[in-house]
Structures are given as structure tokens and as C-alpha cells.
Amino acid sequence: MIRETAGIRIENLHLSFGTTKVLAGIDMEIKPGEFFAFLGPSGSGKSTLLRAIAGFGPRPKGRILIGDRDVVDLPPWKRNVGMVFQSYALWPHMSVRANVAFGLEERRMPRREIGPKVEAALELVGLLDLAERMPSQLSGGQQQRVALARTIAIEPQVLLLDEPLSNLDASLRVQMRRELLALQRKLQLTTIFVTHDQEEANTTSDRMAVLDGGVIQQIGTPQHLYDHPANGFVAGFLGTANIIEGRVQDGAFVTKSGHRLPVPAPPQGADRIVLRPQNIALTEERGEGILPGRIRHREFLGSQIRYLIETADGTIIVDTQHGPDTHDHAAGSEVALRIDCRNAPLLT
Secondary structure, eight states: OOOOOOOEEEEEEEEEETTEEEEEEEEEEEOTTOEEEEEOOTTSSHHHHHHHHHTOSSOOEEEEEETTEEOTTSOGGGSOEEEEOTTOOOOTTSOHHHHHHHHHHHTTOOHHHHHHHHHHHHHHTTOGGGTTSOGGGSOHHHHHHHHHHHHHHTOOSEEEEESTTTTSOHHHHHHHHHHHHHHHHHHTOEEEEEESOHHHHHHHOSEEEEEETTEEEEEEOHHHHHHSOSSHHHHHHSSOOEEEEEEEETTEEEETTSOEEEOSSOOTTOOEEEEOGGGEEEESOOSTTEEEEEEEEEEEOSSEEEEEEEETTEEEEEEEEOOTTOOOOOTTOEEEEEEOOTTOOEEO
8 A cells, every 4th residue: 555665865964943953964865665763862863853854843954855856845745754753643532543534634535545545554553443443442552553554544655753652661662663663564664763762773673873962973783883883972872881991002902900901903093992791701710801890789680680890990880691500799799800802892
């Protein structure tokens, strides 16, 4: 039921609210049929960028091409995009069926065509049996599916999702993001998903853009960004990261306290190393690649135990697997850290 999907190209996009610059020089391309995420903290510009693509808000400077058409000067209803909002924005006095039909009626589609399209959209999201219910009679997950069906029914070239899972509880969010990805794969529809939750972005997106301060910090697959962050912000935002300062010397990274951490082919000029908590082990060893420390705090996380360890190079977070044969360390214990630097990113 979906017409041909389209890619998106954004060129030198700038947007301000009055004197406040919100987006600064955005350049990026999203492939047709790709599930793409905008990820960043509150105020990073991710929702503003999504709304600029949809046509909401002030006119930006630059170009937004959907397919081969520049849509910057077009109103939202002429861009052929569908948007699902955080609040779902369902009409409370209309049934599920009427809510899904609303967008088609606004487009003056013949009534004989509306019925089949509504039925097809509701069947896609598994709500055909609930078509006559009112929104107040639905769960949060069902309301979200109605909002998706309403958007799918208009056959957009691009689907825009503005934090659509944020109103759901934790377990339902996991279920719904799986359903959302399965639906996107079935439709092969270019989709942009805005979230501040890096787990949601990691588990759904083919690629993502990490934003901060209205600037794209890095674009890539979730795994590439996690393993090869471009800067300290990306490293810290995508999972827990220990960022230790120092210098490269004689084939090793030397911390400010003078401890040597062997690193394969370290780049000259690197002054920080990114150490993930799961790549650090507690040991009784001493020598190169070992940092002494003292446990300041311990957290039981179920499958893992997280330690905050004071060292001469600052507080380091270490995650160890919890199991019947693992040794638990108490707060205040002196420990040594064996650091695996084989895949540790170095930043300049």
C-alpha cells in the first residue's frame, strides 16, 4: 500500500528561533528504505531537525531534498511525509477507524477508496478487531499503533517518529520498538526515529546521527559509533565510558599518573583513551597495563556488578559479570585493574 519510498538529503541547514541558533550547518544523507535515528540529549536539536524535515516551525536556511525535490518552501501537507508525535494526537471523540480515516478524508480521497486503505493500515498494526473502539478504551501501546496506522494510511514517502515510545512503560517500550522495526522492514519505508535513549537507537536503526548543540557530532552504524567514537561526547553518550587523559609515548598510552597502557599502533597526538567498563577486569596482578585503585562504591545490577574505583587517574567504572562462582569485592577494598586496550579508541 506504500508508494515508492524516497531518500533524504540535507545540505548546509541552519535554523534559529529568534537570535538562538538551534541547528548549525547540518549536512547528511539518508538512504531510501533506511531506518535512521537522530540521537542526542535534550536541547541537542534532534526534534527541531525532524520538524524541519516535516515542515513545522520557522523556515530554515539550506536545502532539504526528499527524493529529488527540495521541500524547504513547501507546507507540510505537500511534502508527502507522515509524522507520529510523542503524544499520538488522537481525536478522543472519534473511533479508531475514524482516526485512521481522518487524514485520507482531509485529502479529499473518494470514500470508496478510504475504507480499504483504513482496513489495510489497521491490519498491518494488528488493530482491525478494535476498529470501533474509542482511544480511551485502548492501552498506550494500542494508541501508538493507531497513530502509526493513521500515518501509514496516507502512504507517505517518509515516516517521521518523534520519540513515540517515551510515554510507555519500560517493558512495553521494548515490545513496541520490536514491532515498530518489524513494520518498517515489512514496508521498506524510509524512517527517521528521534530519541534520547541510546538503547532504542542501537536496537532499531541501520545508522544514526548523534547531535549536540545543533551540530552533528558523528554519523554511522550503532556499532561503529560505539567502537570508534569521533570525540569524547559521542563516547560518553553511547554507553558508559571512562575517558582518561595522557599522551602517546613509545608505543603505549601513558596516563597523567605515569601508568603505561599498551595500545596497538597508537596515533600520534592522542591525549585521551576511551575505556569501556566491560573491558576492565579486577586482578591481583601488577605491572604494565595495571592500575591500582580502591573501590569507592558498588552497585548490584542483576547480571553485572558495577564498581566505582578511585585511581590516581580519577574514578573508573568497572563492570563484572555476576554469577555463583564470581568473587564479590566490598566497598573500601584495594584492587588492581587489568585494562584491555586492544580496541580502546584514542581521541585527539
